[in-house]
Amino acid sequence: MPFKVILAVTGPDVPDPRLDLAVSLCQDAEAHLAVLATAVAAPPPIGRYAAEISDAWHEERRAEIANLQKFAAELREKLAQKDVSSDISTIYEEEGWVDDVIGQRAKYTDLVLLGPDLLAHPLMKEKVVEGALFRAGKPLLVIPEGARPTLKPKRILVAWNARIEASKAVSAAIELLAGAESVHVALVDPEQGERDHGFEPGADIATYLAKHGAKVTVDRLPSQGRPVEDILRQHAVDVAADMLVMGAYGHSRMRQRIFGGVTRSMLDNPPLPVFLAR
Structure with missing residues (x-):
């Protein structure tokens, strides 16, 4: 949009x-x-x-x-x-x-x-x-300190885990993704299966983005025991991303917002401009 x-x-x-x-x-x-x-x-x-x-x-x-x-x-x-x-x-x-x-x-x-x-x-x-x-x-x-924000990013990293929050983030950012020179979709330890990423992890989201005109590369990344947020940070550097698109994970409890580790990490110490949606 x-x-x-x-x-x-x-x-x-x-x-x-x-x-x-x-x-x-x-x-x-x-x-x-x-x-x-x-x-x-x-x-x-x-x-x-x-x-x-x-x-x-x-x-x-x-x-x-x-x-x-x-x-x-x-x-x-x-x-x-x-x-x-x-x-x-x-x-x-x-x-x-x-x-x-x-x-x-x-x-x-x-x-x-x-x-x-x-x-x-x-x-x-x-x-x-x-x-x-x-x-x-x-x-x-x-927008972290020192970043120059833009709504015309050239290289975007998408954190994809096939959950509804990630889907909403991609939909909200679809105009940015379609206009970028390259879009890397990162899947960390993706699991195959109909209820997870499908039988070819990353294929469905790549097809969806391609139909919107995005130039997509799927990156399947092993965690090897490392936190997901650390892998995303490093991969953002590896692909020279201008922006990270990801879903925000959390729930309400007595008016307090309890975020998952990846979301909290990106809010506390964003490594680059982060587009969050849920």
Whole structure:
């Protein structure tokens, strides 16, 4: 699908906001940049001293809201000077609900960015991941420090394990895959069988991608006891990949997102731009 509306989350508490990366990406893709300026509100006071400190709490909230509005106004002024279509909205919400609000905004976009500024901010990183992948079901582009993101990658590595999350990631990234000069589909220790990869592992996904115009190579990789994430990292280097496309694996438990080892590793230390979907 085309990426015509791209969401970037930032806020006054995010050190060194990297909106230039988002602007560059949107200019390259001729996309609209939606910016969500976010501030996390302190929870209301409770207990025996709540009445005594409520005035101070209200004053703190007013100051934080004013600071958020000032931050958003400065962003509007900066973006007005850029050659990009954009809009800025704000949210001021308690921590437990921030991911819901981000997810609500993400529903009306095609792709959510998670740049190096948010990767270095554990709370906002968690909220953006949860909002995009779980609340909105939208793909996430993870951009590590030093990377120049593009929606026109030349060489893409696909982590394929025949699970539904991988299938959704491939479908979400199909335009990128079709436009790339080369697509390497990596299968780590693939198992043959009708319920797994089929009787020729990699053949079905290669045929599917080829029908969309992708130039596909299937790489069957033995793990030899090594973690899958390590094999993917090394193979990304071996094929000089510009982007890794993979499914995000996890489930909800009491509002906490528990990710599998490969997904968590790529979120904690992405080796290159990673396109995640679930």
